[in-house]
Amino acid sequence: MDPSDFADVLRSVREFVREQVVPLEDRIEADDAVPDQLRDACKAMGLYGFAIPESYGGIGLSMAEEVELAMELGWTTPALRSMFGTNNGIAGQVLLSGGTEEQRQEWLPRLASGEVVASFALTEPDAGSDPSSLTTKAVRDGDAWVISGAKRWITNAPLADVLMVFARTDPDAPPAKGISTFLVPTDAPGVSFGPHDAKMGQRGSWTCEVYLDDVRVPAAHLVGGEEGLHRGFVTAMKCLAHGRLHIAALCVGMSARLVHETVEFASAREQGGHLIATYQLVQGLVADSVTDLHAGRALVREAAKAYDDGSDRVTGPSTAKYFCSEAVGRIADRAVQVHGGSGYMREVPVERMYRDVRLFRIYEGTSQIQQVIIARGALGKAARG
Known part of the structure; x- marks a missing residue:
């Protein structure tokens, strides 16, 4: 994208997030839902297709551009980005990484416009960090596949x-x-859903269990066609690597918001006749958070550059996701500490964000899985004995 055009996109998203979404954060938290007007605005801005190529109706951001956008989206509740995150990320990337051209032409323009919402159904009750142990099965039956299993x-x-x-x-x-x-349409006979999950944080972002009871789909719905047969694990890993870098950037955006909230509070709150910003122990907490923020931002930008030039699409995303998801947790903890008792109260932004950020160390590969990937990348065969 032309740099000036991308600057306009970032500016529009920043204004939208800070002027329209932030004022509704408490409502989103209370209702556990994103208002329809925000959903419609995101569609109009093209956010359902920012990572989908222009040839399929999207904006077509590079990874370097995408992480800058994710940092802006991270300023507010992650429920906003979650609405369109799967279309651009782990679900949409399935078609970009492994789909046939016919499948891309059929589905990607509708994903990019927001006409269709896609989900990435990989995790199972007994297959989370190790997706290779999944048990959902698909059996060929003439010109169709019959799928049975459950996703969580x-x-x-x-x-x-x-x-x-x-x-x-x-x-x-x-x-x-x-x-x-x-590709399984959700209106296919045999597809059903559990109630949406009650989570610690990230209210407004809906998840649930999916049940597949002898669901029949045409053979044409095998991603990649016959050439894509048995390549699902490779496709999943490619999509997760892309998603990890995006999540890392989102963590940086949330880190920036948390630092902002911390600095604003410390600069206004008095204790013992003095602003708490004058106390060196508080300054130390702020300094550590600012340092984590700067380190995470630099790491994400470097990893995005390597992702775009193809020199590193494995270790870089894992290092970024590992560091930034852990760092935003530290920053959130310090933010609550600086706020004192106020930071433990509902309807205070840092309390909500403290709960929201905890999930980043778990989904799309736990911190421990990232450690394994990073270590194996450095140690090679020696790590496997």
Whole structure:
């Protein structure tokens, strides 16, 4: 994208987030839902397709541009970004990474416009950090596939029109092999949903269990066609790497908001006849948070550059996701500490954000999974004995 055009996009998103979304944060928290006017505004701004190429109706941001956008989105509740995050990220990337051209032409323009909401149905009750152990199965039956299984904690599933379902198509293959991906419309017979989950934080972002009871889909709904058969695990890993870098940038945006809230409070709150900003122990907490913020921002930008030039699409995203998700947790904890008793009260932004950020260390690969990926990248075969 032309730099001046991208600057306009960032400016518009920044104004939208700070002027229209931030004032509604308490309502989103109380209602556990994002108001329709915000959803419609995001569609009009093209946010449902920022990572989808222009040839398919999206904005077509590079990863370097995408992380800058995610930092702006991180200034407010993560429920906003979650609305369109799956269309651009782990669900939309399935088609970009592994779909046929016919599948891309059919689905991506509708994802980019927001006409269709897609979900990434990978996680299962007994297959989370290790998706190779998934048990959902798909069996070929003439010109169709029959899918059976259950998925857990699937983002946007209650609102989705189509699911990217990962299922085992070769039960005799090694765990990481024999997995394929299917486009499953949510109105297909046999698809049902549990109630949306009651979570610690990130209210307004809906997840739920998905049940697949002998769901029949046409053979044409196998992502990648016959050539994509059994390549689901590889596709999932590519999509997760993209998603990890995006989540890292989102964490940086939330870190910036938390630092802002901390500085504003410390600069106005008096204790013992003095602003608490004058106390060196408070200054130390602020300094540590500012340092974490700057380090995370620099790491994300460097990792995005390497992702775009193709030199690192594995270790870089993992290092960024690991550091930034841990850092935003530290920053949120310090923010609550500086706020004192006020920071423990509902309807105070840092209290809500403290709960919101905890999830980033878990989904799209826990911090411990990122450690394994990073270490194996550095140690090579030695890490495997």
